[in-house]
Amino acid sequence: MEDQNIIELYWQRSEDAITETKQKYGPYCTKIAYNILASFEDTEECVADTYLKLWDAIPPARPTNLKAYLGRITHNLAINRYRANSGRKHSSLRDVLTELQITELEDPAEEAQRKALADAVSAFLFTLKPDVRSVFVLRYWNYDSISVISQKVGIREATVNSMLYRTRKKLKNYLNKEDWDL
Amino acid sequence: MTKSDLFWALNDMDERLIQEANEPQNAKASNRTKRYLRPVWLVAAVLILCTAAAAATSRLWSTGMASLFGGDETAQKTLTENGMTSLIYGAPVQLDNGLTITLEQVLCDGATTTLALRFDAPETGWITQENQTYATAFLGASLTIGDEAFNLTTWGFELDSASETSAFLNLSFGGDCGALDGQTAVLTMKPNTAKMLAVCEDMPDEAEAIQNDPLLLSEEVSFSWTLEMSEAICKRLEGSFSGEYEGMTITVEDVTLTPVSITFITTEGADLREKLYVHGFILEDGTEIGLSDGGYNYFGFDTVVEDLDSITGIAFASFAEAPVAWEDATTVFVLSLK
Numbered sequence: 001m002e003d004q005n006i007i008e009l010y011w012q013r014s015e016d017a018i019t020e021t022k023q024k025y026g027p028y029c030t031k032i033a034y035n036i037l038a039s040f041e042d043t044e045e046c047v048a049d050t051y052l053k054l055w056d057a058i059p060p061a062r063p064t065n066l067k068a069y070l071g072r073i074t075h076n077l078a079i080n081r082y083r084a085n086s087g088r089k090h091s092s093l094r095d096v097l098t099e100l101q102i103t104e105l106e107d108p109a110e111e112a113q114r115k116a117l118a119d120a121v122s123a124f125l126f127t128l129k130p131d132v133r134s135v136f137v138l139r140y141w142n143y144d145s146i147s148v149i150s151q152k153v154g155i156r157e158a159t160v161n162s163m164l165y166r167t168r169k170k171l172k173n174y175l176n177k178e179d180w181d182l
Numbered sequence: 183m184t185k186s187d188l189f190w191a192l193n194d195m196d197e198r199l200i201q202e203a204n205e206p207q208n209a210k211a212s213n214r215t216k217r218y219l220r221p222v223w224l225v226a227a228v229l230i231l232c233t234a235a236a237a238a239t240s241r242l243w244s245t246g247m248a249s250l251f252g253g254d255e256t257a258q259k260t261l262t263e264n265g266m267t268s269l270i271y272g273a274p275v276q277l278d279n280g281l282t283i284t285l286e287q288v289l290c291d292g293a294t295t296t297l298a299l300r301f302d303a304p305e306t307g308w309i310t311q312e313n314q315t316y317a318t319a320f321l322g323a324s325l326t327i328g329d330e331a332f333n334l335t336t337w338g339f340e341l342d343s344a345s346e347t348s349a350f351l352n353l354s355f356g357g358d359c360g361a362l363d364g365q366t367a368v369l370t371m372k373p374n375t376a377k378m379l380a381v382c383e384d385m386p387d388e389a390e391a392i393q394n395d396p397l398l399l400s401e402e403v404s405f406s407w408t409l410e411m412s413e414a415i416c417k418r419l420e421g422s423f424s425g426e427y428e429g430m431t432i433t434v435e436d437v438t439l440t441p442v443s444i445t446f447i448t449t450e451g452a453d454l455r456e457k458l459y460v461h462g463f464i465l466e467d468g469t470e471i472g473l474s475d476g477g478y479n480y481f482g483f484d485t486v487v488e489d490l491d492s493i494t495g496i497a498f499a500s501f502a503e504a505p506v507a508w509e510d511a512t513t514v515f516v517l518s519l520k
Binding site: 100102104108114121122126140 | 183184185186187188189190191192193194195196197199200201202203204333
């Protein structure tokens with residue numbers, strides 16, 4: 001079913017909306033949550049919460065891209081759950097945090113500052129070539145493993161690692177130039 | 183701001199970026215390009231080998247082949263010897279599990295210093311995936327030199343595809359190496375450190391192999407080297423090489439070769455740096471060495487070249503699309519050195 005039709009079902013408050021969402025985007029949401037939580041039980045609960053959250057959000061929301069909208073909800077719910085968990089498993093997110101040299105995930109900064117930095121990061125990413133950008137986003141937003149990225153993008157794992165390393169370095173330089181002291 | 187803030191910024195990145203990365207047709211774009219260009223790559227690869235072999239015996243032949251690829255001039259250059267400051271490491275350290283670690287090379291150009299850690303596992307070899315040279319990282323290892331601290335988990339390894347028992351890790355930081363003379367380098371590896379970070383969830387066979395990896399450490403180890411200054415020989419290519427690329431003349435100049443590295447290069451315009459790539463070296467016997475992953479590299483890279491005199495040429499490639507691999511090359515320039 002087309003996304004617009006699914007969104008229409010939400011507006012009509014039809015429970016088929018959730019069934020259709022599950023069918024079309026269930027695996028996508030599951031992958032996002034599992035990359036963060038590395039637990040099937042937690043992932044299942046997180047994805048179920050995602051559908052509820054979407055049910056509550058539409059209406060009044062009318063997302064232009066349902067997949068991205070849904071992905072972000074799953075992502076945020078999974079991150080919250082990850083932070084609340086005391087016994088964290090070795091997830092792909094943990095590898096990403098290590099790569100970013102983050103030992104403990106602190107609370108986000110206040111909204112305006114957080115948004116300004118996010119805008120700067122996005123602006124930097126838009127300057128990259130599409131392939132490089134996709135690899136970076138798949139790693140640092142989707143938290144896909146290197147091998148999964150390699151398969152998705154169709155390049156060798158060594159090249160993925162190489163791309164990520166150089167892009168991290170470029171991002172660091174870019175933010176330094178923009179007076180972000182990280 | 184903290185590093186966590188960067189995490190939250192990535193978390194909040196523009197939705198269009200997420201959408202783009204998760205569209206299968208975008209992700210696979212490079213594959214399509216590769217398929218279309220494969221015949222070009224095959225022809226280019228064969229011709230490069232021909233060029234390399236010819237370069238050893240005939241300057242005229244080499245020049246002619248390079249022109250065929252689009253380079254309007256292949257200059258004949260002379261290598262001269264210059265002294266270059268370098269640092270030599272301490273003796274290799276062997277761990278109980280058979281792993282030998284060496285702080286093998288330090289190279290500096292006055293602005294950047296590069297260290298190379300070499301990890302040899304002669305008895306067991308390293309875990310590889312489907313014959314790929316595999317860049318990966320160690321868990322929980324760190325190296326400090328003076329005030330510089332490196333968390334090795336975040337650095338990519340390159341496996342020596344020829345032996346599959348040696349892995350290299352290059353670390354770079356700003357500053358001249360002179361300041362490192364007499365400094366102590368300390369490498370600390372935590373239990374379970376010596377382990378390749380294959381992605382277990384997607385590769386159960388590799389995961390099992392890692393669990394049984396005899397290189398896993400049972401306890402933390404730490405050892406140190408004292409860095410000493412030494413003089414190393416390098417060779418500098420005098421003059422420059424020019425070629426035509428998309429109507430622009432590109433210039434490659436100031437090529438410096440050392441036993442561990444080639445450093446250079448200037449071109450017209452920064453954009454060219456992402457379009458024109460160094461492929462590697464061509465040796466006297468016609469073989470090529472260079473980039474282990476096939477080409478995704480910016481100008482200036484490090485590779486091991488033991489015998490400088492054996493290098494007869496350097497191959498450059500240009501790309502019509504976003505460069506991903508050497509196979510995508512559309513134009514090849516060959517710089518003949520002898």
